[in-house]
Amino acid sequence: MSNLIDLRRHFQEGRSVADNALDRHIFQSWQRCASMGLDMMGKADYNLLDGRALDRVLDRNTPLLQAAEPHVQWLQQAISRAGWSILLTDSQNIAIRSVRSSQLQDVRIDSAFKVGTLLSEAAIGTSAMSCALTDQRFTRVYGFEHYNEYHRQFHCAATPIFDPRGKVCGVLDITSANPDRNEGVFLLLQQCARQIQTDMIRQLPDSLPIVLSSTPNAGSGGDAMVLAVNPAGYITGANRLACQMLGLQLQDDRRLHFEHLFDNASADLSRLQQGNLPLRLHNGITLFAQIPATIHSTTINSARIRHPPGSVQADKQTASTLFGDTRINENLTKACRVITRLPILLQGESGTGKEVAATYLHNNSAAADGPLVSLNCAAIPENLIESELFGYQPGAFTGANKRGQLGKLREANGGTLFLDEIGDMPAALQTRLLRALETREVAPLGGGPAQALNFQLICATHQNLPQQIESGTFRLDLYYRINGFKLTLLPLRERQNVLALANTLLADLRQPNQQDSRLIVHPAGRSLTPELQRFIVQFPWPGNVRQLKHALIYADALAESAAPLTLADLPEELTTGYAHAQPTELTNQYATEYQPLGSPTQHLAHSLSQPEHSLNGENIRLIEETLRMYDGNVSKAANHLGVARSTIYRKLGKV
């Protein structure tokens, strides 16, 4: 101690000081303080920001505060009884969170450990927090090492906190009156700062966090390598470990693509949903990538769950019944986890339940209290899609609504935007949509200020988008923008448990407010004869769940009593030809063995469900006849044919 006091006197008198007498960084801080004219013996000024300025600082540091809070709390539990108080400052050394230990009572601490106090080097002289900020490294400043003698009672250690792009965004400091140099405390401090950075990365909006490890299924704790990518595949953040391992300098490499880091990475990040994706660095090292298990914004079992119309109720909602296939249901659960950060792309043939899945995802997401706004890009004329999406000002064009129109994007603010049949969006609009998704801003047609928007995005299509990209009808960059997480709704003929789904659909008929319950509903549950069960499992269902559902509604409505439904209760056009099929075990593998498509309707529905097909004259006639039969009512014709309304519009439009 006396050495240090002598050293201070020498320094004050301007005499030379031996190089190794004091830590180099602390000595440099003393020199800066002296050059700013600070007095080593004076009383420190603790300046407190006024309310408004403080609000601005806290506002600016919301991501840091949110990420830090749980970690500051566990650090407090770990070290506060050992006499350590904790202080979190922003990147200007303004205190933004303080946790006092009851064992550290001092009037100076009372002033310093207040949220809003300016604790920079210029304000209070050398401290661990100012050195940690300037030198961007862990620093200890003990007793008389503080520039200002006023702080000689205290011993502090501080470490910088880096934001997702590796810039210092704050400092975490611990202070005690006890001079013990307990290395364990310092390790905890540094671990805490690393975990805060990792959580900031995980909380980045519109980004998917990815954990890299050298072994498959490794945990995603605070010391894992974590990075985040946006839907276009660009790195939006990485922690220090990941930066070191991958040689990243995010502050410089503003647009670094995930693919460029690895020899074998594909831009199809949705493959990560399978977990443990092996990736090879350019230097030959293999790492395993996975989505951290802790991204549970909501879970299927959480209390917030609301069930969409047409889906099963909570007590029946087991993994195999929701969509009749555990693979789909598992991916749906994963999609629920990432939807707040990534756009979801639903793919599947017509009638596989893309709209049901979109409703389910919205209802089980953090935005469930906001609106779910849908737009079917195939069902409205091309010249109206733009105003439907972006809205317009009053009097924007002839024939426009006098009061203007909000537009789907703005309607969806705070909730979820569901763009159905995105593959049918006209090329010019793809560009405008892409811009709106990039900037998350929209300006209505006919002028008016741009409005910042915040919504979750779900897109759906039955088209093969990669093929459309190749043929030049769909933009590659838009594909990357909407394909944050791909969820494929398998055709019904490929699902594992079609019977479970059929039973679910039957049970739904018993719900009094279901859309189709205007048909006769038997209060007791319906069962299915073994023969009908076999048929349901074997039939290829070209119209998918929609067709199965309509068949069951038909049978349920027209069957005479509450007796089990039989094959004879189904529409005849479905069962024609079935008599020749051999009874087999109830497994989907036989579905493809059931050759006869019993009716022209089935052929048509199957044909319409294919992404690209040529309609022959017979099929066109069938569509037209069906429309005539229902007096031009497209919904009824679509029901009859087992296809969606939009499919009919689209297909006839192509003729």
Ligand SMILES: Nc1ncnc2c1ncn2[C@@H]1O[C@H](COP(=O)(O)OP(=O)(O)OP(=O)(O)O)[C@@H](O)[C@H]1O
């Ligand atoms: N898992 C499910 N549970 C209950 N009903 C379902 C399920 N999946 C689909 N359905 C029903 O099947 C019909 C078709 O579903 P939906 O409209 O979601 O399919 P889609 O894939 O969006 O079809 P399209 O591409 O033709 O618009 C709806 O009546 C829906 O209620």
